[in-house]
Amino acid sequence: MAAAGARGGERRAEIVRAALEVIAERGYRGASLGAVAERVGLTQQGLLHHFPTKEALLVAVLEERDRWDTGGGGAHGGRRLELLELLVEYNAMRPGIVRTFSALLGESVTEDHPARDFFTHRYARVRADMAAVLRAEFGDRLPGGPTPEEVAPLVTAVMDGLQYQWLLDPDAVDMPAVFRAFLRLLGTR
Amino acid sequence: MAAAGARGGERRAEIVRAALEVIAERGYRGASLGAVAERVGLTQQGLLHHFPTKEALLVAVLEERDRWDTGGGGAHGGRRLELLELLVEYNAMRPGIVRTFSALLGESVTEDHPARDFFTHRYARVRADMAAVLRAEFGDRLPGGPTPEEVAPLVTAVMDGLQYQWLLDPDAVDMPAVFRAFLRLLGTR
Known part of the structure; x- marks a missing residue:
């Protein structure tokens, strides 16, 4: 049972990675469960066993984003400016995942x-x-x-x-480099 | 003939406005020529008379963007920071058109x-x-x-x-207000 569960978890992770790729290529509206299934060597029916709907798969992809960009910094630590500088450097090495979430953010403003x-x-x-983190550090x-409330957005x-x-x-x-120039404007480094 | 040309021009403008709306709702990949045609009371065949392909209609929509955000300021004037402040205020009054181009920018990073x-x-x-404008003004x-080259992006x-x-x-x-806070950081106002 434990082995089956672990295999199921690996399979799910593999499906989420394939969905990340397909969304990077086609966006969410343009993505099909069939294309994701094909990429991991499953039938569409087989994929539905792991994710019953396209939206359920999207939720898993979005949760992956949160694991991705809060990093290991914990709830508040991840918002500190020095850590964000590292995050931007890290992102510059992985255009694929950045592309997925940039495409999703763009689509997210369309209806429903x-x-x-x-x-x-x-x-x-x-x-x-x-x-809150900036206010604690700088007043x-x-x-x-x-103000911290202006800087956050x-x-x-x-x-x-x-x-x-x-990406373009x-x-x-x-x-x-441009992000570092922005941090210098804030006067925190 | 002149009257027919003017009517054709109005019809085209009407179609572009309808396309702006449909893209705001569904994105470009999710938009169909049929949906645009229906909104202006044309058959799809009638629409194709004005725009032979979906891409031709997209090009007209993107040209509309350039008329929109260079405003009346001319090629360089439109990049001056004070004019951009006015542009941001203006944009805050028209979420529809901002949504169309935000959706298109998001999609544009997907494949092909x-x-x-x-x-x-x-x-x-x-x-x-x-x-170039910033360098001429500030050195x-x-x-x-x-530097001007850091500020532009x-x-x-x-x-x-x-x-x-x-939009969200x-x-x-x-x-x-947040954009003005950014301009204050640049020290130009």
Whole structure:
């Protein structure tokens, strides 16, 4: 039983990785369960045994995002600016996964998209956590002048926006260098 | 003939507006020519008379973007920071059109997307124009310290990234106020 469970877990992880690839290529709306199944050598029926709906598979992919970008830093530690600098450097080495989530974020603003609530709540939480961490460290104003509540959405916007420019033209945009220039503006380094 | 040409031009503009709406709702990959035709009271065959392919219609939508965000400012004037502040305020009053282009930008990083070249070239041009304007005005460094070449991708990233957060949760994100906080960081106002 334990071995079967472990094999099932590996299989699920393999399916989630395949879904990440298919979404990077086609977006979520353009992705089909058949394409994901084919990539892992399952029938569509076999895939449905692990994920009963396309949305269930999307939820697993989005949960993977949270494991991915909170890193090992814990709930609050992951919002510290130095750790974000490392995260941006790390992301610059894995365009595939960045592409998946950039495509999903873009789609999420379209009507009734199943990832919309996920991103809305996630950003609300990220902004609140980051503002709290910055306020604890710097008080009412960062060295560069802005409040923690102004900086939190800005940091998030810079990370997301740079990813699009970098994915479109990786040779023209040095994502980690531009992000470091932004951190210097904040006056924290 | 002239009247027929004018009517044709109006009809095309009407179709482009309908396409903007359908893309805001479903993205480009999820949009169908049938849905656009229905919205303007044409058959799909009638629509094809104006735009022979779905991609031709996308090109018209993307050209509309350029009319939209260079505003009346001319090639370089539109990149000046004060004008961008006004543009962000203006955008905050029209979520529909912002949603269309945010959805298209997100999709553009997926494989073989027909808007990819448009966005790649557009961003290269925007970064180059903006850096040139900033360099002419401020020299090697903006008052806040960064170079014009660092600021150009940052401004673009902040505008794009804030649009996603604002579209997802307009009550939580005061897009113009956060953008002004960013301009204050640059030390130019």
